[in-house]
Amino acid sequence: MNNDSVWDPDKRQKMPKIEDILKARDLLSETIRKTPLQSTRTFSGLAGTNLFMKLECLQVTGSFKVRGAFAKVSRLSDKQAGYGVIAASAGNHAQGVAYAAAIKKIPCTIVMPQNASPAKVAATRSYGAQVVRRGANYDEAWEATQEIARTEGRTIIHAFDDPDIIAGQGTIGLEILEDLQDVDRIYLPVGGGGLAAGVAIAVKSKKPNVKIIGVESKAFPAMKESVAKGSLQSTKRGYSIADGIAVKQPGKLTYEIVSKYVDDIVLVDDVSIVKTMFLLMERAKLVVEPAGAASLAYLISNGGHAGGRKDKVVTVLSGGNVDMYLLGQVVAKGLMQMGRMLKIFILLPDKPGALKGVVDSIAELSINIVEVEHDRLSSHIPAGTAGVYLSLEMEDEKHAQRLVEFLKQKEIEFKVVS
Template identity: 55%
Template sequence: MNPTYDEILKANTLRGNVIRKTPLIHSPTFSDLTNSEIFLKEEFRQKTGSFKIRGAYYKIKSLSDDEKKHGVVAASAGNHAQGVALASSLENISCTIVMPKNASPAKVAATRGYGANVILEGVNYDESYSKAKEISESTGAALIQAFDDPQIIAAQGVIGLEILEDLPDVEEIYLPIGGGGLAAGTVIAIKEKNPNIKVIGVQSKSFPSMYESVKQNTRTLTGGERTIADGISVKMPGEITFNIIKELMDEIVLVDDDEITKAMFLLMERMKFVVEPAGAVGLAYLLSKKPSPGKKVVAVLAGGNVDMYLLGQIVDKGLAAMSRLLKLSVLLPDRPGAFKEIVDIITLANANIVEVVHDRLSSDVNAGSASVTLNLETQGKEQAQSLIKSLEEKNVKFKLLT
């Protein structure tokens, strides 16, 4: 059964003080970079750090008293787990979350912190889901789906109501698609009020399951390559969500990890927003393709739960992509003063040495030579190119590593 617009309205009335109406702000920075009027929907400021609490709370709130007595169970590697755990805690019912054994320790700890009993089972979502289904069948606990459930979809659709309330003349909305719950609910809400507003879903090129399914006109199993956007790494879209998106969504587009990394970096540097990879894909597409010149556009920033180790990599890769962090390997004669000559060139170029690794012993370094790997901070592409030109003019043997 497909969710209806009336169900979305009902979900909106049952949000109480738990579900926040997240801000929608205009960004002059991203407007300038895309030639559009960009507005950012800050779902990463939602409780638990993502939109997932919306669907989880409404679904659990809607359970019968008898169902609540048996508790709930869900499978998730991250945001859905935290949403279900918090919603269960607020309703004072028992909650079991099955997470993959390789789930982020921070996300496991956060889920337990919301009061859930966490079971680590399997090495991927599918294996964890099988265990959650088994628990549901043996204990009677309600299985809370991550996306393919009418009430879950309806509650995510409240985001569409909020966008229209704050920006009635919006022309285009870009939002992530994994299993499709957020996209399906939002597109129902938007098209009911104004069919002329374009709604565009964005997927990772590594997991283009909804993109391929719509293209083939049937649910299609696809994806499986590594991607930083683990929150939308879904190999098969939901049946309900597929039918809704196939009928109502204007377009589905794809982005790669480099484009996502750049968007996350710019969000941190320019806006001071920490947004997870899956939550930044809409803005990533707008920045890389600039598809909507002159139009009023909303990008839904769906979540902000980023692993701290990944965050450090995003900063480094973002700097490297903008030629502000230059990594190069230099082969030098192993004699006094050789490295000083390189340092003098770097100093004249006004670059800053961040890290130096000196290597005489590796098998690919000839006797009488030394390999030096340098991490350099520059002010941008022009300065980086000037430094590279200076090294070439001095006949320095080097290899760029970024």
């Protein structure tokens, strides 16, 4: 039995130092990409500052998580490697651990909840890991992970609360300083806290005046509340599209580091995240997952209030693994939020040519009709009439307002649905 496989949440773990992050960089040098730090005029304007994007969405496996996973797996003893590794995850950590284990030729098991995305399950298996489906949620999958680890002697690779994981994530901080020595502030997403902890140690050790700001989901402000109250807090206030940072409780070690090194923790909502994901696709041609877009979303939604325009600010786009169905929803909702898609309901006489007249009128404004849906059977539709839902694409909110005024002038009975 591998005694190191048992996960002890009460075990006092040593806080990693800059030397540990430098060693992790050496371990990762031949396997992990140094991702670009890209300046952006478009998002600088939206955020009201001099903005640079750290593109971890272009990392191997599509996320920063592989850095910590590879650093941890690389430091296993021969005995631990022989027993293999195990992790609980429904997303990026799973793929990071599976990839690292494949490179090191170490047996790997990933425990995922029963409702895990089929795409993420397939991606994890593609790296050679054995995927075990257990439990209805992450907590139940985590319990199963500990049971399997005890039975098979596998080493648990925790998603964030581990010194080697934190050191691996900290290599991002080193890369930022290499590419932008005079950076003023760094914004990054916070879930369990591994990324924030690692980057904060790396940056503060070399340039203590650089501000580190964590960004959490408003629905899961666990780290912010923990820091504010001076002890670990657990929270679950609802649903967030940003499942990568929807963490009920941060780690003990990450909490200690964040409390010491991170200057502030701010909150962002899902509406801002969706808008930002849409803008990244349209303006920067980047596919970024919800958690990965969180820090940029905060900067955009708080443009002009996040610091001076001359400040050099880095936002870490931490991952790019998005379910394709969700991506379609983001595009549709993004268009609506930007005032470029409008859904209206029109009540028309149920006669030939009635709809054509409306369509011809709308076409005069150069508006694209995306979808048409008829409704004759609902109780609120009077006999002899037909309800029609029109989904319309336009240039901007002013274009939408011209449509509304135009329909009123034509005395067409309508209401805006969304």
